[in-house]
Amino acid sequence: MSHLMRVITRKMSTSRGIEKVVVIGGGLMGAGIAQVAASSGFRVTLVEINEQLVEKAKANIQKSLGRVAKKQFKDDEGAQNGFISTTLGRLDATCNLTDAVRDTDLVIEAIVENMKVKHDLFAKIDSVAPQHTIFASNTSSLSITEIASITKRTDRFGGLHFFNPVPVMKLLEVIRTESTSDDTYKKMMDFGQGMGKVCITCKDTPGFVVNRLLVPYLAEAVRLYERGDASAKDIDIAMKLGAGYPMGPLELADYVGLDTTRNIISGWHEKFPENPLFRPIETLDKLVQEGKMGVKSGEGFYSYKK
Ligand SMILES: C[C@H](O)CC(=O)SCCNC(=O)CCNC(=O)[C@H](O)C(C)(C)COP(=O)(O)OP(=O)(O)OC[C@H]1O[C@@H](n2cnc3c(N)ncnc32)[C@H](O)[C@@H]1OP(=O)(O)O
Numbered sequence: 001m002s003h004l005m006r007v008i009t010r011k012m013s014t015s016r017g018i019e020k021v022v023v024i025g026g027g028l029m030g031a032g033i034a035q036v037a038a039s040s041g042f043r044v045t046l047v048e049i050n051e052q053l054v055e056k057a058k059a060n061i062q063k064s065l066g067r068v069a070k071k072q073f074k075d076d077e078g079a080q081n082g083f084i085s086t087t088l089g090r091l092d093a094t095c096n097l098t099d100a101v102r103d104t105d106l107v108i109e110a111i112v113e114n115m116k117v118k119h120d121l122f123a124k125i126d127s128v129a130p131q132h133t134i135f136a137s138n139t140s141s142l143s144i145t146e147i148a149s150i151t152k153r154t155d156r157f158g159g160l161h162f163f164n165p166v167p168v169m170k171l172l173e174v175i176r177t178e179s180t181s182d183d184t185y186k187k188m189m190d191f192g193q194g195m196g197k198v199c200i201t202c203k204d205t206p207g208f209v210v211n212r213l214l215v216p217y218l219a220e221a222v223r224l225y226e227r228g229d230a231s232a233k234d235i236d237i238a239m240k241l242g243a244g245y246p247m248g249p250l251e252l253a254d255y256v257g258l259d260t261t262r263n264i265i266s267g268w269h270e271k272f273p274e275n276p277l278f279r280p281i282e283t284l285d286k287l288v289q290e291g292k293m294g295v296k297s298g299e300g301f302y303s304y305k306k
C-alpha cells in the first residue's frame with residue numbers, strides 16, 4: 001500500500017483509536033519510531049532528558065527523513081520537501097515529560113534497557129496520563145509484565161518491539177501479556193499496521209521471537225572472536241557471504257549498541273544463571289566500560305570516527 005493510501009486508510013479506520021503518540025527516549029530507536037509514526041500521519045511528541053539531546057534527536061530525524069524522501073520521491077524535489085515538512089509538522093520534541101503525556105492516546109517508551117530506570121519512568125507518568133492512554137515498551141529483552149507491574153493500568157499495557165533502523169525494518173513484534181486487554185491489543189496492532197509495519201504477535205517471553213534467536217547468535221560471535229578463532233572482519237565476512245546476512249554479527253552488535261547488547265545478556269544472565277548462552281562476556285564488558293558502544297559512540301568492534 002502506498003504511503004498516502006496508508007495515511008488515508010488510517011484516518012478513516014482509527015477515528016477512535018490511536019491518534020496522538022508520545023515517544024520517550026530519542027536515541028537510536030525512539031527517534032526512528034517518532035519519525036515513522038509522524039510520517040504515517042500520527043501526531044507525535046518526542047521526549048528527551050535535555051535540550052541538547054532533543055536537538056540531536058531532531059537532527060537525526062531530519063537526516064533519516066531526507067534518505068526516506070529521496071527513496072520515495074526519487075527525482076521530485078518538491079515532493080521530497082513536502083513529505084519532510086509535513087512529517088516535521090506532525091512532530092514536536094520536548095524535555096517536559098509530564099506535559100507531554102497529559103494528552104496522548106499512546107506512550108511508547110524507548111529509554112535505556114534497565115528495569116529500574118523503566119519503572120521510575122512509568123511510575124512517574126501513570127498518574128499523569130489520561131485513563132484511556134495505552135503504555136507500551138520497546139524493550140528488547142525485559143518482561144513487559146514486570147515493567148507494567150509498577151502501573152495501575154496493566155490491561156492497557158503491552159510491548160511494541162521495533163527494529164533498527166526503524167524506517168527500513170518492516171517488522172513489529174506486538175506483545176500481549178496475560179493482562180493486556182483485547183481492546184489494547186487491537187489498538188496496538190492497528191497502530192503498527194498504520195505505521196506500515198508487518199505485525200507479528202508474541203507472548204511475553206524473554207526476547208520475544210527475534211531477540212531470543214538473534215542475541216545468543218551475537219553472543220556466540222563475540223565469544224568466537226574472544227577466543228581468537230577468527231578476526232572480527234572474517235567472522236563478519238563469513239556470516240554475510242556464507243549465511244546471506246546483510247551485516248555480520250559484530251557489525252550488527254556495533255549497530256544495535258554494545259551497551260544495549262550487554263544489558264540484554266546480563267539481564268538474562270541474572271534471571272537464568274544456569275543458561276550458558278547468557279554467560280557474561282569479558283570483551284563486551286570491557287568495550288562498554290571503555291565507552292565503546294559501537295556506531296553511536298564512534299567505536300566498538302570497529303571504528304566509525306570520520
Ligand atoms: C536488539 C533489538 O531489540 C532488535 C533489533 O533491532 S536487532 C537489529 C535488526 N536490524 C538488522 O538486523 C539490520 C541488518 N542490516 C541491514 O538490514 C542493512 O545493513 C541496513 C538496512 C541497516 C543498511 O543497508 P545497506 O544496504 O548496508 O546500507 P545503505 O545502502 O546505507 O542502506 C540501504 C537503504 O536503507 C536506507 N537506510 C539505511 N538506514 C536508514 C535510516 N536510518 N533511515 C532511513 N533510511 C535508511 C538507505 O537510505 C538505503 O536506501 P536505498 O536502498 O534507497 O539506497
Ligand SMILES: NC(=O)c1ccc[n+]([C@@H]2O[C@H](COP(=O)([O-])OP(=O)(O)OC[C@H]3O[C@@H](n4cnc5c(N)ncnc54)[C@H](O)[C@@H]3O)[C@@H](O)[C@H]2O)c1
Nearest residue numbers: 025026027028029030047048049110111113139140164256
Ligand atoms: N538499539 C537497538 O537496536 C534496539 C532495537 C529494538 C529495541 N531496543 C530497545 O529500545 C530501548 C532504547 O534503545 P536505544 O538503542 O534507542 O538506546 P539509546 O541509548 O540509543 O537511546 C536511549 C535514549 O533514551 C534517553 N532517555 C533515558 N532516560 C530517559 C528518560 N527518563 N526520559 C527521556 N529520555 C530518556 C537517553 O537520553 C537516550 O538518548 C531499549 O530498551 C532497547 O533495548 C533497542
